């Protein structure tokens with residue numbers, strides 16, 4: 277007979293041997309295999325599941341709030357979404373990650389799935405008439421024969437760095453079988469929604485709180501493709517004022533109706549604030565899926581701007597004299613030192629140690645240090661006078677013999693500490709920082725009001741908190757400078773980049789390469805006021821200055 281002590285011993289041993297991820301996956305796997313009827317009779321299986329759940333589940337190490345994506349929806353929002361999806365009392369409602377049950381509490385004929393022990397218990401007491409399965413959703417979904425009239429909730433937002441291992445592999449394989457191919461860089465919520473949708477009956481509906489990343493993240497595109505291929509109506513409601521004030525990420529709302537049909541448009545509604553209502557807002561624009569794919573690179577954020585600005589953007593983008601930044605320059609990131617405190621020396625320290633000048637290269641450490649437009653020798657002299665840690669210890673990889681002063685610095689306690697860091701211990705020799713380039717320009721990776729683009733007139737290098745920009749042809753320098761001084765380029769950064777939270781704008785190298793640099797002729801004919809207003813709109817949506 278399986279008893280409590282036995283169950284606890286199994287789980288503790290697994291925890292010691294394999295760590296928490298292994299425990300979680302082995303726990304769910306064990307429960308599933310043994311709970312099926314391969315080794316046990318049906319009644320034994322039921323008893324086993326009960327015992328396993330009761331005694332072992334509490335032993336499974338619990339995830340932190342962030343790891344589990346546990347941020348609960350305000351009850352008025354939850355009630356609104358449920359009111360819209362449920363049409364009849366007999367409709368069966370699914371919340372695939374029900375948390376403490378605040379969605380399923382609004383409809384008696386509900387099923388909630390929840391991985392967290394305490395949350396599942398709370399859900400049972402909040403929604404006594406609902407069935408709550410304490411389970412991992414993707415395992416539960418692949419086992420269940422239940423089909424639903426509707427689904428509502430707020431799926432866990434677990435980024436790819438944490439959404440990994442067997443759970444992620446199973447989720448992605450399940451989605452692939454359903455025709456939605458996600459890369460391994462996906463966050464958990466998108467596969468959650470695809471699998472949830474697949475459990476609907478024909479004609480079914482869903483209404484979910486979703487991260488605002490649905491408006492720009494590459495991994496959100498397979499979800500939207502799945503939705504338009506499987507629902508007759510799809511609506512995304514962008515909400516500027518935060519639904520979750522304590523989170524840096526914004527949340528939007530997703531409504532889909534008519535499972536089993538398809539559509540070639542997405543209704544997109546931009547609201548300043550969400551007022552709970554029993555149905556999605558009627559306002560909004562109809563975005564053609566074809567245009568969303570081809571013109572806007574499968575992003576919805578550009579539809580936050582007025583139609584005339586989008587029209588202008590399309591027009592400028594297709595002019596023969598327009599260039600994308602990536603046509604003229606290679607955009608990469610700066611070096612990764614492995615230990616900035618050790619490799620970045622103050623001039624006074626370098627002099628005290630006697631490190632020869634040829635081993636020291638002035639560097640731009642971060643975007644805050646970068647002046648607008650030009651980084652000159654005078655600025656570097658100012659940094660030196662202020663004794664800022666701007667000298668990168670740059671030791672060529674091929675150098676056989678190091679000067680004594682350098683060897684002594686490497687042998688210091690700080691050097692020995694740096695040597696053990698991940699980057700340093702995985703390169704040979706550990707003290708030679710790779711990929712140190714002297715680019716033509718620098719561009720900020722993360723920016724406040726706007727991205728800073730500055731010419732490197734001082735021969736500096738930069739860390740990976742900046743983009744290092746090298747011209748493809750030296751002759752294009754004036755064309756690049758001309759394009760970057762246009763406010764249209766700033767608007768293009770907002771459209772091609774993405775919000776990072778906390779009001780910041782982030783430009784990945786692939787996004788920076790897409791920035792549009794208009795010609796002088798196009799610039800002269802531009803309605804500047806319209807561009808300024810569009811810039812203000814996009815900044816307001818990323819909460820700049822809020």
Ligand SMILES: C[S@@+](CC[C@H](N)C(=O)[O-])C[C@H]1O[C@@H](n2cnc3c(N)ncnc32)[C@H](O)[C@@H]1O
Pocket residue numbers: 344345346347348349371372373374375376377378379389390391392395411412413414429430431432433443
């Ligand atoms: C964002 S919360 C939402 C809870 C509830 N739907 C709400 O909005 O108030 C996400 C929930 O998903 C649960 N969860 C995370 N990963 C899960 C998984 N793989 N299977 C089932 N539940 C999971 C978390 O424990 C958390 O309670």
